[in-house]
Amino acid sequence: MYVAVKGGEAAINEAHKLLAEERRGDKAVPELSTTQIDEQLSLAVDRVMTEGSLFDRKLAALAIKQARGDLIEAIFLIRAYRTTLPRFGSSIPVDTAEMGIRRRISATFKDIPGGQILGPTFDYTHRLLDFKLAAEEGSDSEAPHVGNADLSATDALLDDAMPRVVDLLGHEGLIEEERPAEDDAEVGDLTREPMSFPVDRDIRLQNLARGDEGFLLALGYSTQRGYGRSHPFAGEIRLGEVAVEFIPEDLGFPIEIGELTLTECQMVNQFKGSAEAPPQFTRGYGLSFGHCERKVIAMALVDRALKGRALGEAVEGPAQDEEFVMEHSDNIQATGFVEHLKLPHYVDFQSELELVRKMRRKATDMSAESADDEIVEAAE
Amino acid sequence: MIGADANGSGADSNAIAATSAGFDNPVLQSQAMYRNLLSAMAQPGRIISCDLSLEVPLPLWPTTAAAALTLLDFDTPLWLDPVAATVLPLSDYLRFHCGCPLVQASGNAAFAIISDPAELPPLNVFAAGTDEYPDRSATLLIQVERLDDSRGVILRGPGIESKQCFQAKGLPSGFWQQVQENHSGFPQGVDMIFCAQDRIAALPRSTQVEV
Amino acid sequence: MTQAAQNAGMQVDQSDVTGEAKAGPDPHYNFAYLDEQTKRMIRRAILKGVAIPGYQVPFASREMPMPYGWGTGGVQVTASIIGPDDVLKVIDQGADDTTNAVSIRQFFVRTTDVETTTHTEEASIIQTRHRIPEQNLSEDQILVYQVPIPEPLRFLEPRESETRKMHALGEYGLMHVKLYEDIATHGHIATTYAYPVKVNGHYIMDPSPTPKFDNPKMHRMPALQLFGAGREKRIYAIPPHTAVYSLDFEDHPFEVQQWEQSCEICGAGDTFLDEVVTDDQGGRMFVCSDSDHCNRHQEAAE
Numbered sequence: 001m002y003v004a005v006k007g008g009e010a011a012i013n014e015a016h017k018l019l020a021e022e023r024r025g026d027k028a029v030p031e032l033s034t035t036q037i038d039e040q041l042s043l044a045v046d047r048v049m050t051e052g053s054l055f056d057r058k059l060a061a062l063a064i065k066q067a068r069g070d071l072i073e074a075i076f077l078i079r080a081y082r083t084t085l086p087r088f089g090s091s092i093p094v095d096t097a098e099m100g101i102r103r104r105i106s107a108t109f110k111d112i113p114g115g116q117i118l119g120p121t122f123d124y125t126h127r128l129l130d131f132k133l134a135a136e137e138g139s140d141s142e143a144p145h146v147g148n149a150d151l152s153a154t155d156a157l158l159d160d161a162m163p164r165v166v167d168l169l170g171h172e173g174l175i176e177e178e179r180p181a182e183d184d185a186e187v188g189d190l191t192r193e194p195m196s197f198p199v200d201r202d203i204r205l206q207n208l209a210r211g212d213e214g215f216l217l218a219l220g221y222s223t224q225r226g227y228g229r230s231h232p233f234a235g236e237i238r239l240g241e242v243a244v245e246f247i248p249e250d251l252g253f254p255i256e257i258g259e260l261t262l263t264e265c266q267m268v269n270q271f272k273g274s275a276e277a278p279p280q281f282t283r284g285y286g287l288s289f290g291h292c293e294r295k296v297i298a299m300a301l302v303d304r305a306l307k308g309r310a311l312g313e314a315v316e317g318p319a320q321d322e323e324f325v326m327e328h329s330d331n332i333q334a335t336g337f338v339e340h341l342k343l344p345h346y347v348d349f350q351s352e353l354e355l356v357r358k359m360r361r362k363a364t365d366m367s368a369e370s371a372d373d374e375i376v377e378a379a380e
Numbered sequence: 381m382i383g384a385d386a387n388g389s390g391a392d393s394n395a396i397a398a399t400s401a402g403f404d405n406p407v408l409q410s411q412a413m414y415r416n417l418l419s420a421m422a423q424p425g426r427i428i429s430c431d432l433s434l435e436v437p438l439p440l441w442p443t444t445a446a447a448a449l450t451l452l453d454f455d456t457p458l459w460l461d462p463v464a465a466t467v468l469p470l471s472d473y474l475r476f477h478c479g480c481p482l483v484q485a486s487g488n489a490a491f492a493i494i495s496d497p498a499e500l501p502p503l504n505v506f507a508a509g510t511d512e513y514p515d516r517s518a519t520l521l522i523q524v525e526r527l528d529d530s531r532g533v534i535l536r537g538p539g540i541e542s543k544q545c546f547q548a549k550g551l552p553s554g555f556w557q558q559v560q561e562n563h564s565g566f567p568q569g570v571d572m573i574f575c576a577q578d579r580i581a582a583l584p585r586s587t588q589v590e591v
Numbered sequence: 592m593t594q595a596a597q598n599a600g601m602q603v604d605q606s607d608v609t610g611e612a613k614a615g616p617d618p619h620y621n622f623a624y625l626d627e628q629t630k631r632m633i634r635r636a637i638l639k640g641v642a643i644p645g646y647q648v649p650f651a652s653r654e655m656p657m658p659y660g661w662g663t664g665g666v667q668v669t670a671s672i673i674g675p676d677d678v679l680k681v682i683d684q685g686a687d688d689t690t691n692a693v694s695i696r697q698f699f700v701r702t703t704d705v706e707t708t709t710h711t712e713e714a715s716i717i718q719t720r721h722r723i724p725e726q727n728l729s730e731d732q733i734l735v736y737q738v739p740i741p742e743p744l745r746f747l748e749p750r751e752s753e754t755r756k757m758h759a760l761g762e763y764g765l766m767h768v769k770l771y772e773d774i775a776t777h778g779h780i781a782t783t784y785a786y787p788v789k790v791n792g793h794y795i796m797d798p799s800p801t802p803k804f805d806n807p808k809m810h811r812m813p814a815l816q817l818f819g820a821g822r823e824k825r826i827y828a829i830p831p832h833t834a835v836y837s838l839d840f841e842d843h844p845f846e847v848q849q850w851e852q853s854c855e856i857c858g859a860g861d862t863f864l865d866e867v868v869t870d871d872q873g874g875r876m877f878v879c880s881d882s883d884h885c886n887r888h889q890e891a892a893e
Contacts, residue, residue, distance in 0.1 A: 008690045009693045012694060076654075080654050080655060083655070084620070194824040332654065332658075333659045335658065336659025339658060340739070343720075344683060346880065347800075347863065348721060350863075350866055351802045408674065410630075411672075414672065417634075490635075515646065517639070519635075567643050567793065571639070
C-alpha cells in the first residue's frame with residue numbers, strides 16, 4: 001500500500017550534516033581561518049560587505065567561510081544578520097574629498113592637482129597564471145618586487161590636496177550641480193521603507209550600491225553599446241579611507257567613530273541640453289565599501305542612465321528603466337525567487353496537469369470528429 | 381504648546397516614567413494587546429475585553445495607553461486633542477514610552493488620541509490616504525466611557541457575519557453621519573478604535589452604518 | 592536612551608549558531624525573531640490591510656534568515672501576531688511534513704517555543720503555502736498565506752506604477768479581457784491556480800497560488816485571512832465573513848476542478864487530490880493533498 005512520504009524533519013537535519021562536511025572538505029587539508037579570508041581574499045570580503053550593506057570585515061569573512069565561497073550566499077548571511085542590529089541613527093555624510101587616498105585615477109585630464117596614483121590594481125598586470133602562487137608555501141619570499149612595495153616612501157610622495165576632479169569642472173559651471181534639496185535632510189532607507197516609484201536619488205543610489213555586481217555590470221555595458229547611451233568618461237575613481245562622524249544626541253557635536261574604506265567613481269557624461277538647461281556635462285555616481293572598482297564604475301553608468309527621464313532623454317534601454325532596474329538589482333531577492341522553484345509545487349502543477357489533459361482530450365475529440373467527417377465525405 | 385512640551389528635560393521624562401510605567405514585559409504584553417486590536421479591527425463593533433494592569437497618567441486610560449504602547453513609535457506622528465495636549469504628564473508618558481513625535485496639524489498624524497469624545501474634531505481633518513495609497517491614513521484612538529454592542533446603530537460589512545449593533549457613549553452629534561461619509565469615500569478614510577476602561581471596539585472605513 | 596529605543600534593540604549573541612530546539616524560546620533572539628520596531632511596523636500594516644480588504648499595503652519587509660520566495664512574507668506576518676498561547680500549524684502543498692513547512696515550523700519552535708500541531712482544528716494560527724485546509728476554519732483561527740506575487744495584474748502589466756493606478760481607478764478591464772481571451776481560445780477559462788478574486792466588491796486580489804479548488808473556501812470564511820509577500824513587500828487581508836468572488840462571466844461561470852478518482856488512502860471524494868506516480872509504466876494514484884484531513888478521514892473510517 002502507498003504511504004505518503006514522511007520524515008521531512010530527519011531529512012533536513014541530515015542535509016545540514018552533509019553540508020557541514022562538504023564545507024570542511026578533506027580534513028587532511030588545514031582549515032581556512034577567517035583572518036586568512038580577510039587578508040587574502042580581501043576583494044571577496046569587500047563585495048560581501050558592499051552588497052551585504054554592512055561594513056564589518058570579520059563578519060564578511062565568516063560569512064564567506066560558512067557559505068563555502070558562494071558570495072551571494074555570504075551576502076545573504078550578512079543581510080539576515082544586519083536586520084537584527086539596532087539602529088542608532090545616521091552619521092553625517094562622509095567627505096570623500098578628504099579621503100586618505102590609496103588609488104586615484106582620472107581618464108579626463110592628463111594631469112590633476114595631487115596627481116594620478118595607480119595604487120593596488122590589476123589593470124596593467126598580464127593575465128598570466130602565476131604558478132609561483134601555486135606553491136603551497138614560501139611564495140611570499142619569491143616575489144619581493146611585487147610584495148614589498150615601499151609604502152612609506154609612497155606615502156611621503158602623496159600630496160595632501162587631492163580635490164575631486166569633478167569638482168574642478170564644477171567651478172567652471174560645466175557640469176550639473178548636485179545639491180540635496182533644503183527640505184530633504186532625511187536620508188531615505190529602503191530597508192526601512194518600501195520603495196515607491198518614482199524613487200528619489202538617495203534611494204536609487206542605495207539600491208544600486210546594494211545591487212548585484214553582475215547585474216549592474218551587464219546593464220552598464222548595455223548603455224555603452226547603445227541601449228541608453230550617454231558618452232561616459234571616468235572623471236575620477238578613488239580608493240581610500242574616510243572618517244565617519246556621528247553627532248550623539250546628548251553631545252550635540254560630531255565625534256569621529258571610525259574609518260571606512262571606500263571606492264568612489266564619478267562619471268562625467270555628455271548632455272546636449274534641453275529647453276530648461278544649457279548643454280553641460282552630467283554626472284553618474286558610484287560608491288562601494290572596500291575596493292569594488294568594477295562595481296562602482298558600472299553603478300555610475302546605471303545611475304547616469306536612470307537620470308534620463310529627469311533630463312528629458314528618450315527612455316529606450318533597460319538601464320534607463322527605473323522600475324526594471326531597481327526591482328531586479330537585488331541578488332538576494334532574485335536568488336530567493338529563482339531558487340524557490342526548487343520548492344514543491346505539486347498543487348499548482350496538479351492543477352495545470354488536469355487542465356492540459358482536459359484540453360488535449362478536447363483537441364483529440366475534435367480531430368476525431370473531423371476525421372469521421374472526412375470518412376463520411378470519402379464514402380459519399 | 382506641544383512644541384514647548386517637546387523640550388521638556390530628560391530628567392522630567394524619567395520622573396514620569398518612574399511613576400507611570402509602560403509594559404512590564406513589552407514583548408509579550410504588546411503582542412497580547414495587538415491581538416485584541418486585531419480582533420477588534422477584524423470584527424467591527426464587537427467588544428473585546430482587555431486584561432491590563434497599567435498605571436497611566438490621566439486622562440489616558442489603560443486600553444488607550446496599551447494601544448499606544450503597542451502601535452506607536454518614532455515612525456508614527458501622533459496628534460492629541462487640545463485638552464489632552466495640555467496635560468504634560470500624558471504627553472511626556474507617550475513621548476518617553478513610545479518615542480513618537482507629537483504633531484499639531486491633525487492632517488499630518490498617523491495616529492490620534494482623543495481623550496474625550498466631546499473633543500473629537502470632524503473626521504475629515506485627518507489624513508484619509510489617497511486612492512493609490514489608502515493605507516496612508518490616520519487611525520483614531522477615541523476614549524469613551526461605555527461601549528455597548530446590544531443596541532445602537534447597525535453595522536454591516538467585512539468582518540460582520542450579518543449585522544452588529546454598536547453604541548459608544550458621548551459621541552458628538554452628527555458623528556454617525558460623518559462615519560457614513562467616511563465609509564462612502566472607501567478605499568480612502570480613517571479607521572477608529574474606541575477605548576473604554578477595559579474594553580475596546582473598532583470601526584474601520586469598510587463598515588457600513590445604518591442609523 | 593528612551594525606553595522606546597531600548598525596546599527597539601534586541602539581544603543577539605553570535606556565539607550560538609547551532610539550531611537545536613530547547614525548552615523556551617532561543618534566548619539569543621527576540622521572541623519570534625523580529626525586533627519590536629519591525630513588529631510594530633508590520634502590525635500597523637496588517638491593521639490597515641484588515642481595514643481595507645484586498646488592498647495591498649506596502650511594508651518594509653525585512654531580510655529574514657530564509658530566502659525570499661520561501662515564505663518570508665508569511666513568516667513575518669506570523670512572527671508579528673504570534674504569542675506564547677498560540678498553537679501553530681504550518682503546511683506546504685496541504686501537508687505538514689513538506690520540507691519547507693518543517694523548516695518554518697522549526698524556526699518558530701526555536702524562536703517562540705509555541706505549541707505546534709498538525710490538527711487543523713487545534714491550531715490558532717495556520718501558516719500555509721498553496722492550499723487552504725479542507726476542514727472549515729472558525730472565527731478563533733487566523734490563516735496566514737505565503738504569497739510570491741501579490742499583484743493579480745502583474746502578468747498583464749509588469750509596472751507597479753501602472754497596476755497601482757489600475758487598482759485606484761478600479762480599472763479591471765484588462766483582467767476580464769485576459770480571462771475572456773482564454774474562453775475564446777479554449778472554450779473555458781484556463782487559469783487553474785492563483786485564480787483572481789474580487790474582495791468585498793472592490794479590489795481584485797491574488798489569492799496566492801492556491802488551486803482554484805480552494806477559492807470558494809475564502810468566501811465568507813469565519814477565520815481572518817492574512818497574506819504576506821516578503822520579497823514584493825506587501826501585506827493584505829480578508830476579514831472574517833467577507834464576500835470573496837472568483838471572477839467569471841455569466842455564460843462561463845466559475846467552476847472548480849473535479850476528479851473522477853477518490854483518495855486511495857482515505858476514500859474521500861470531495862478533496863483536492865495529488866497525483867502520485869507509482870512506476871514508469873504510466874501507473875499513478877491519487878491521494879489527498881491535505882495530509883491532516885486525510886488522516887482524520889482514514890481514522891474515522893477504521
